[in-house]
Amino acid sequence: MIHPVKEKIIMGVDPGTTIMGYGILKVTGVRPELVTLGVIDLRKYADHYLKLRRIFERITGIIEAYAPDELAIEAPFFGKNVQSMLKLGRAQGVAMAAALHHDIPITEYAPLKIKMALTGNGQASKEQVADMLQRILKIPQDSMLPFLDATDGLAAAYCHYLQMGRPDIDKPYRSWKDFLSKNPEKVVR
Numbered sequence: 092m093i094h095p096v097k098e099k100i101i102m103g104v105d106p107g108t109t110i111m112g113y114g115i116l117k118v119t120g121v122r123p124e125l126v127t128l129g130v131i132d133l134r135k136y137a138d139h140y141l142k143l144r145r146i147f148e149r150i151t152g153i154i155e156a157y158a159p160d161e162l163a164i165e166a167p168f169f170g171k172n173v174q175s176m177l178k179l180g181r182a183q184g185v186a187m188a189a190a191l192h193h194d195i196p197i198t199e200y201a202p203l204k205i206k207m208a209l210t211g212n213g214q215a216s217k218e219q220v221a222d223m224l225q226r227i228l229k230i231p232q233d234s235m236l237p238f239l240d241a242t243d244g245l246a247a248a249y250c251h252y253l254q255m256g257r258p259d260i261d262k263p264y265r266s267w268k269d270f271l272s273k274n275p276e277k278v279v280r
Contacts, residue, residue, distance in 0.1 A: 097119070097120075098117065098118065098119050099117075099118045099160045099161065099255075100115060100116070100117055100118075100126070100157060100158060100159045100160050100161075101115070101116045101117075101118065101159060101160065101161050101162075101163060101248040101251050101252055102114070102115050102153065102154070102157065102159035102161070102162050102163070102190075102195075102248060103115075103116070103162075103163045103164070103165075103244045103245055103246065103247030103248025103249070103250075103251065104150070104162065104163070104164045104165070104183075104186050104244050104247060105165050105240050105241075105243035105244040105246075105247060106164065106165060106167065106179055106182045106183035106186055107133070107179070107182060107240055108133060108139070108142055108175075108178045108179060108181075108182050109133055109134055110130050110131070110132055110133065110134070110238050110240045111130065111131040111133065111146060111149075111182065111186070111240065111244075112128070112129075112130050112131075112238065112239075112240030112241040112242070112243045112244035112245075113128065113129055113130070113131070113150075113153060113241070113244040113245075114127070114128040114129075114241060114242070114244040114245025114246070114247070114248050114249075115127050115128070115153075115157045115159065115248065116245070116248040116249060116252055118252055118255070123228065123249065123252050124228065125228045125230055125234075125245070126157060127157070128234075128236065128241040128242065128244065128245045129236065129241055130236065130238045130240050130241050130244075131145065131146060131149045131150075133145060133146070139178060139181075142182070143181060143182065143185045146182055146185045146186055146189075147185050147186075147188065147189050150185070150186045150189035150190070151189045151192070151193075154189060154190065154193050154195065155193075159195060160195070160196075161195060161196050161197075161198065161251065162186075162187075162190040162195050162196070162197045162198070163197075163198050163199075163200060163247040163248050163250060163251030164183060164186060164187065164197060164198070164199055164200070164247060165183075165199075165200060165201075165202055165205060165243065165244075165247050166183075166199040166200060166201050166202070167179045167180050167183055168201070168202050198251055198254070200247055200250050200251070204250065205220075205243075205246050205247055205250040206220060206246075208249070208250040208253050208254075209223045209224065209227075209246055209249060209250065210223050217239035217242070217243060218239065220239075220242060220243065220246050221235065221239050221242035224242050224245055224246060224249060225242075227249070228245075228249075
């Protein structure tokens with residue numbers, strides 16, 4: 092059961108080091124609607140640190156433009172390439188830092204959970220997720236982007252919307268201190 096809220100803006104992010112996707116949902120009562128979706132294109136930056144800086148600048152700009160109440164972000168999945176995993180984790184961390192800098196609570200969702208929430212299939216393709224979002228939110232075809240990273244970001248926001256009213260399922264973080272207190276195993280001493 093989704094508990095009604097007067098109005099809430101949810102920002103979803105699909106972290107990436109080449110293309111980072113995002114989506115903004117506005118929830119009025121129990122009705123979600125698309126505000127915007129897009130990508131942060133990082134392909135022109137050869138230096139990884141410049142990419143991280145650009146991510147911070149763009150996520151900060153999006154936060155300042157849309158004033159989200161909460162951020163839902165896809166958690167990195169464990170791949171075979173350790174260097175790729177490290178870079179993806181840094182990109183996710185920089186996006187989270189931008190949200191924490193603006194005192195926005197963060198909730199992480201595993202890719203499997205996001206796909207399950209939207210399609211009922213944890214192995215759904217990016218195309219299936221995009222198609223489901225397009226139908227659920229009645230997104231016109233001309234508003235769909237060629238990069239499925241944008242709908243993946245929106246999917247994180249929609250998954251978070253579906254979790255509203257069940258705060259014990261995932262841990263929202265309200266500050267760095269809150270993050271560290273809820274994740275003592277991540278503290279390096």
